[in-house]
Amino acid sequence: MTLPHVHIIGTGLLGTSLGLALRRAEYPVTLSDQSPTAVRLAADMGAGTAAEPSTADIVVVATPPDVAARTIVAALDTWPEATVTDVASVKTAVLAEARTLTGDPVLARYIGCHPMAGREKSGAIAARDDLFLARPWVVCSDEDTPADRLAAVVALAEATGAAVVHLDPEFHDSAVARVSHAPQVLASLMAGRLKDMPADGVALAGQGLRDVTRxxxxxxxxxxxxxxxxxxxxxxxLADVRADLDALIGALDLEPGALATIAGLFAAGNEGHDRIPGKHGQAPARYSSVTVFIDDTPGALARLFTDVGELGVNVEDIRIDHATGIKLGSVDISVIPSAQVTLTEGLAARGWWVPEAAIDTEGRE
Amino acid sequence: MTLPHVHIIGTGLLGTSLGLALRRAEYPVTLSDQSPTAVRLAADMGAGTAAEPSTADIVVVATPPDVAARTIVAALDTWPEATVTDVASVKTAVLAEARTLTGDPVLARYIGCHPMAGREKSGAIAARDDLFLARPWVVCSDEDTPADRLAAVVALAEATGAAVVHLDPEFHDSAVARVSHAPQVLASLMAGRLKDMPADGVALAGQGLRDVTRxxxxxxxxxxxxxxxxxxxxxxxLADVRADLDALIGALDLEPGALATIAGLFAAGNEGHDRIPGKHGQAPARYSSVTVFIDDTPGALARLFTDVGELGVNVEDIRIDHATGIKLGSVDISVIPSAQVTLTEGLAARGWWVPEAAIDTEGRE
Structure with missing residues (x-):
């Protein structure tokens, strides 16, 4: 089977990373960008050949989201046989705008996508050929989408190592508003409150604040x-968040009934937290945690994980915390509950400083 | 020098952990609690002797915060020579309530404290003798506090391994509202929004949501x-957060000027984020990150950290992410920027799959 020729429009972080991933999978790839410098950099990095081809099997629009719709419609016009897809992080608005520019028969060749990958850095220079590895790649198709075109887009996504998820555009946009956009807003608003704090106060920050504002x-x-x-x-x-926030602020007058309101909001947070899937993408993880204190010096982690490995225990997560001003760090190692006793006793027997570990049956960290 | 006799009232997580830490430092410790079972458990764990002593040098009130003030005043009355301290996470309200119950001459023997340590678990059974190790221990004293009593409380805090910070009660309460209480509220309100989401939508959750809601x-x-x-x-x-949230919700009408409002709130979040101290408690950390892909099997981490140790590189932080459905994981290793090239090239030379690393000069993860 011959791999389809893919043309990528826009050689920023996502477009260049996609080119690198597809070249690795031996797809023929051409690249274009309105900036000649950007496209040359991407080509130099090995993301494909800088060219405006006369034909293409799949055209991927990887421009900034605010010009995605018009670029999609232009691509459908320029390459009248090609399947056109995109990587914009919102889907309904792009499709609606495309509909104002062309008709449904033409748009049947468009299949909207959102690979849920990114970095806080941008541009071709930050691109990586494994950016999409093991990330969800949302594909939005409907009953009018030709099966062969859909299969080609799915194959392209899977060639990058991504896990394809089929969703409709409205569902996608509603879900990412909750799992991605609103968390970003709340993290930023919380961090904004630290801007004018005295340094002595910010110095009391702990891991909770670091996580919330990362x-x-x-x-x-x-x-x-x-x-x-x-x-x-x-x-x-955000309107729902504001309603809860108003209820909480109101309850801080501590009138009768107020404590029940406050406790109810925290309990709802417990319930929501428990719905987040584990890192393996299955049911929420219930890990046990083993804390080990180590010298904060090169080699200590190597000795620790050599011992962990020899005990035959698989590590699900690690959290390191360094002491303030002294050469000492703690390492929290998350493992499946059945491995917790093995790890605690095994490490203690090998001379590690392992405080009594409490089995975390609630999955609460 | 003879160590002072410490009596701890309240053998929950904090009181029992304090007893364990002080016994380790060879302080004489007695314990009481309104629950005979709780105090026996703490004594059995080695946190001290269950007793109501006729004299004590330092009395630590480690009850729930809502009964701290009355317990402090009762302790000042029961042990008229003793220095009385507490571990409540709020300081102004405790002091104000104590003032309604007794006079300033008596309260000169009270020195309010807040060791900033805890766990999501509670009770003596979750206690650890190193709970306070390298954590800030806030001490609230004023010009009327006798120097010898202050020194004794500071010595007690330092005996647990904590780092003492002197603050006044109002400053403390204002700071913890920002670095601890408000982040908890926003994390809980965000998580609450996931409670009724379809599972297909929550499945799109990434590391950002996990961090914000942990x-x-x-x-x-x-x-x-x-x-x-x-x-x-x-x-x-929270009123300040609500004002920002209102501004953002208003700006989502996308009228002229709205985008500047939105960008301004995100920029303020950048500024606030950059003020959070690094894990070593010094200036905000500027680390570089090196990503390595590994087989998600026992032993892989040990081999990796053996190589990291042999390269002489000190690890500041680690983040592990597992692929969905396949046996592959990525490990992000944070190091000081000058060590980044050594680590990247050294690991690649040893056969590790290290994608091109981008030097993270902004300290952005």
């Missing part, structure tokens, strides 16, 4: 475009 | 008490 380091320009492209759905989620 | 697994009862004890400060921060 993604607040993301690019404001990109996120402004993403929110603008999914404004209605994001607004709906 | 602490939403915390105990609703405890957090309700903490918020109630610091209601005014928490309310003030």
């Amino acid at each position: 993604i607040a380091a993301s690019d404001p320009g990109l996120w402004t475009q993403i929110l603008a492209g999914n404004a209605a759905e994001v607004r709906a989620v | 602490i939403a697994a915390s105990d609703p009862g405890l957090w309700t008490q903490i918020l109630a004890g610091n209601a005014a400060e928490v309310r003030a921060v």
Whole structure:
């Protein structure tokens, strides 16, 4: 079977990473970008050949989201036999705008996609051929989508190592508003509250604050475009958050009944938290955690994980915390509950400082 | 020098952990609790002797925060020579309530503290003798605090391995509202929005959502008490968050000027994020990250960290992500920027699959 010729329009982070991944899978790839420098860099990196081909089997639009729709329609016109797809992080608005520019028969050749991969860095220079590896790649098709075109797009996605998920555009946009866009907003608003704090106060920050605000380091320009492209759905989620926030602020007057309101909101948070899938993408993970204190020096982690490996235990996650001002660190190792006793006793027997481990049957960290 | 006799009232997580830490440091420790079972368990664990002593040098009140003030005042009365301290996570409200119950001359023997340590688990059974190790231990004293009593409390805190920080109660309460209480609220409200989502949608969750909502697994009862004890400060921060949220929701109408509002809120989040100290408690960390793909099997991490150790590189942090459905994982290793090239090239030379690493000069993950 001959692999289809893929033309990628837009050689930023996603377009260049896609080119690298497809070249690795031996697809023929051509590249274009409105910036001659950007396309030359991507080609130099090995993402494909800089060219505007007269024919192509699949055209991937990897422009910024605000010009995706018009680029898709132009591509459908330029390559009248090609299947056209895109990588924009919002799907309904792109399709609606494309519909104002061309007809449904033409759009039957368009299959909207959203590979859920990215970095806080941007541009071809940040591209990686394994950016999509093991990430969800959302494919939006409907009953009018020709089966052979759909199969070709799915094969392209799978060639990058991504896991294909079929969703309709409205469902996709509503879901990403909740699992991606609203969390970004809340992380940024929380971090914004630290801007004018005295340094002595910020110094009390612990791991909780670090986790909640980690993604607040993301690019404001990109996120402004993403929110603008999914404004209605994001607004709906944030309105629900605001209603809960109002209820909580009101309850802080501590009038009768207030404590039940506060506790109810925290309990709802417990329930929602428990619905998030584990890292393996299956049911929410219930791991046990073993804490080990180590010298904060080169080699200590190697000795620790050599011992962990010799005990035959598979590590699900690791969290390192360094002491303030002293050469000591703690390592929390998450394992499946049945491995917890083996690990605790085995490491202690090998001379590691392992505090009494509490079996975490609730899966609460 | 003879170590002072410490009496601990309340043998939950904090009181029992403190007893274990002080016994390890060879302090004489007695314990009491309104539950005979709880105090016997703590004594059996080695946290001290169950007794109501006739004299004590330092009395530590480690009850739930809502009964801390009355317990402090009772302790000042029962042990008229003793220094009395506590571990409640709010300080102004405790002091104000104590003032309604006794006079300033008596309260000169009280020194409020807040060791910033805890777990999502509670009770003596979850106690650990190193719970306070390398954590901030806030001490609230004023000009009327006798120097010898202050020194004794500081020595006690340092005996647990904690890092003592001197703050006034109002400053403490305002700071923890921002770095601890408000992040908990936002994490819980975000997680609450996932409660009624279709499973197909929650399945799109990535690391960002996991980080933002991790602490939403915390105990609703405890957090309700903490918020109630610091209601005014928490309310003030949340009111600021609500004002920003209102501005953002308003901007999602996408009228002229809206995009600048949205971008401004994200930029403020960048600024606030950059103020959070690194894990070593110094200036915000600027680490470079090296990603390595590994077989998701026992032994792989040991081989990896053996090689990392042999390259002489100190690991600042680790993030593991497992692929969905396939036996492959990625490990992000954070190191100081000057070690990044050594690590990338060294691991690649040893046969590891290390994608091109982008030097992360912004410290953005």
